[in-house]
Amino acid sequence: MSNGPLQIKAISGHAGPVPGLDTSRDYSVAKLIDVTTCIGCKACEVACLEWNGYPFRETSFDNTYQTMPDTAWNYYNLIRFNEHVAEDGTLSWLMRKDGCMHCADPGCLRACPSDGAIVQYANGIVDFHQEHCIGCQYCVSGCPFNIPKFNAETKKVHKCTLCSDRVGAGLEPACIKACPTGCLHFGTKEDMKDLAEKRAAQLRQHTAHTNAGVYDPPGVGGTHVMYVLHDIDHPERYGGLPKDPQIPILVRIWKGPLKWLGNAAILGGILGAAIHYLRFGPKKESHEEAHGD
Amino acid sequence: MRRRTVIERYPFHERFCHWLTGFAYIYCLATGLAFYSPYVFWLAIMLGGGPTSRFWHPVIGVVFVGAQMWMHHIWRGDVKFVPEDREWLDKTKYYATNQDEKVPPQGKYNAGQKIFYWAMYYGAFLLVLSGAVMWFPELISVSFGWIRPLAIFVHEGAALVTIGAFIIHVYMGAFMVPGSVDAMLHGFVTKDWARAHHRLWFHQKTGE
Numbered sequence: 083m084s085n086g087p088l089q090i091k092a093i094s095g096h097a098g099p100v101p102g103l104d105t106s107r108d109y110s111v112a113k114l115i116d117v118t119t120c121i122g123c124k125a126c127e128v129a130c131l132e133w134n135g136y137p138f139r140e141t142s143f144d145n146t147y148q149t150m151p152d153t154a155w156n157y158y159n160l161i162r163f164n165e166h167v168a169e170d171g172t173l174s175w176l177m178r179k180d181g182c183m184h185c186a187d188p189g190c191l192r193a194c195p196s197d198g199a200i201v202q203y204a205n206g207i208v209d210f211h212q213e214h215c216i217g218c219q220y221c222v223s224g225c226p227f228n229i230p231k232f233n234a235e236t237k238k239v240h241k242c243t244l245c246s247d248r249v250g251a252g253l254e255p256a257c258i259k260a261c262p263t264g265c266l267h268f269g270t271k272e273d274m275k276d277l278a279e280k281r282a283a284q285l286r287q288h289t290a291h292t293n294a295g296v297y298d299p300p301g302v303g304g305t306h307v308m309y310v311l312h313d314i315d316h317p318e319r320y321g322g323l324p325k326d327p328q329i330p331i332l333v334r335i336w337k338g339p340l341k342w343l344g345n346a347a348i349l350g351g352i353l354g355a356a357i358h359y360l361r362f363g364p365k366k367e368s369h370e371e372a373h374g375d
Numbered sequence: 376m377r378r379r380t381v382i383e384r385y386p387f388h389e390r391f392c393h394w395l396t397g398f399a400y401i402y403c404l405a406t407g408l409a410f411y412s413p414y415v416f417w418l419a420i421m422l423g424g425g426p427t428s429r430f431w432h433p434v435i436g437v438v439f440v441g442a443q444m445w446m447h448h449i450w451r452g453d454v455k456f457v458p459e460d461r462e463w464l465d466k467t468k469y470y471a472t473n474q475d476e477k478v479p480p481q482g483k484y485n486a487g488q489k490i491f492y493w494a495m496y497y498g499a500f501l502l503v504l505s506g507a508v509m510w511f512p513e514l515i516s517v518s519f520g521w522i523r524p525l526a527i528f529v530h531e532g533a534a535l536v537t538i539g540a541f542i543i544h545v546y547m548g549a550f551m552v553p554g555s556v557d558a559m560l561h562g563f564v565t566k567d568w569a570r571a572h573h574r575l576w577f578h579q580k581t582g583e
Contacts, residue, residue, distance in 0.1 A: 095413045095416060096413055097413040097414045097416070152517075193527075195409070195410040195411070195413070195416070196416070196425050197413055197416055214425070215426075216410075216419075216425035216426045216428070216429040217426055217429050217430075218410065218429050218509075219512045219513065219523075220527065222512055222513075222520075222523065223512070223520075223523040223524045223527055224524075228517050228520065232512075232513045234513065237426060237429075237430075330521070330524040332524040332525055332527070332528040333524045333527070335528065336524070336527055336528050336531055340528070340531060340532070340535075341411075341412070343535075344411070344531070344535045344538075345412070347535060347538075347539055348535075348538055348539075348542070351538075351539055351542040351543070352542060355542060355543070355546040355550070358471075358546075358551075359546070359550050359551070362471075362472055362473045363473070364550060364551055364552065364553050365473055365475060365551055365552050365553070365571070365572070366473070366475075366571070367553075367554075367565070367567040367568055367570075367571040367572075
């Protein structure tokens with residue numbers, strides 16, 4: 083989706099600098115998900131479908147209240163249900179709203195070869211522009227959260243846009259608007275970080291969750307979707323949230339040193355061949371002629 | 376004195392196989408480079424657009440590998456390394472600086488050509504294996520997700536090796552050794568050409 087009011091910070095597969103970079107300042111935005119107050123009502127899932135205009139998908143039952151096993155190209159937002167038995171035998175029911183984390187250093191954007199298919203706005207939103215998507219799914223390889231999903235029919239990849247179209251118009255994302263418990267918050271990244279830290283401190287002081295903390299993983303430069311978790315040391319309990327997400331090292335090498343090595347080798351090879359031709363020229367067919375030079 | 380007599384070097388099916396492999400490779404090279412660098416993404420645009428290039432690249436890639444297998448069937452006997460190749464490799468610097476009188480006589484292909492052949496052969500093998508993963512990445516389950524970046528890495532690495540070999544191949548054929556393009560287009564070389572570049576093959580072919 084095109085968003086006139088939003089300033090662009092980075093463009094995938096783009097030759098040269100980003101046009102209009104830093105011409106104006108923009109607030110860095112963030113969504114805060116306080117999983118400790120999520121009741122699993124799935125109003126956010128429905129609001130997401132309604133705003134984005136997708137029909138409701140088939141659901142599947144796998145002995146939890148989870149709508150389906152994984153997010154889908156037309157289902158950006160999924161509450162993951164997980165049961166956790168603590169050492170003392172108490173059972174807790176963990177619910178986490180899963181979706182794009184809007185990384186400050188987005189692996190999808192780094193991996194994408196198509197100019198303008200993925201853009202990062204100055205406010206931190208990472209958005210897919212399907213009209214420029216070529217369907218290669220390199221973004222899937224670059225993402226440490228398994229978020230981009232492929233539509234096999236249209237050969238385009240989709241994911242949560244953080245409602246960039248709404249945010250560009252001064253509205254909060256649809257999921258935030260629908261949340262009945264105040265588990266979802268939206269605002270500037272600084273405000274949300276502040277709010278998250280306060281909530282985590284509150285949990286540590288006044289509840290049994292003495293290890294509560296804020297999930298804003300530095301491995302991907304921090305994220306514009308943050309969690310408050312009951313136990314910050316075990317994010318994997320919440321349906322496989324990675325403890326230390328990183329862009330795969332092979333993607334970093336491929337888009338970094340290997341690219342420059344390859345460029346140098348290709349250009350060097352062509353240049354070398356041209357210089358060789360000027361220096362030695364074509365081979366002669368008889369040795370006598372060669373000597374005659 | 377240039378003799379006008381010629382000998383056949385490449386019959387029709389060999390020439391057809393060569394150009395089929397070559398054009399399939401060049402298509403994959405152009406579209407692949409487009410996906411490799413934003414600075415040459417216009418190659419994909421010129422070839423029908425990004426999605427079109429993404430669709431055809433793997434299909435033509437299969438044509439390339441298929442043609443390469445056919446080529447292997449045709450030339451596998453000629454590209455086997457023989458003890459004389461060691462000597463050629465020791466004298467590569469004379470070959471590269473056009474001091475051909477110091478280079479030992481060669482069979483149908485010299486060791487450099489054989490190295491090019493095997494670089495393309497093993498390159499194609501790696502490209503098709505990694506390419507299969509990249510063609511349908513949506514079929515790989517989440518727990519095997521690490522295969523995807525690995526496949527891209529191998530694909531790009533193997534492609535770069537074949538590009539290096541390809542640059543030398545085109546340069547040698549089109550510029551360094553006059554008569555080679557003609558041979559691959561029309562099938563014939565002059566006796567002088569054969570005597571100069573592949574003397575053992577010339578003896579074997581003509582008995583002279």
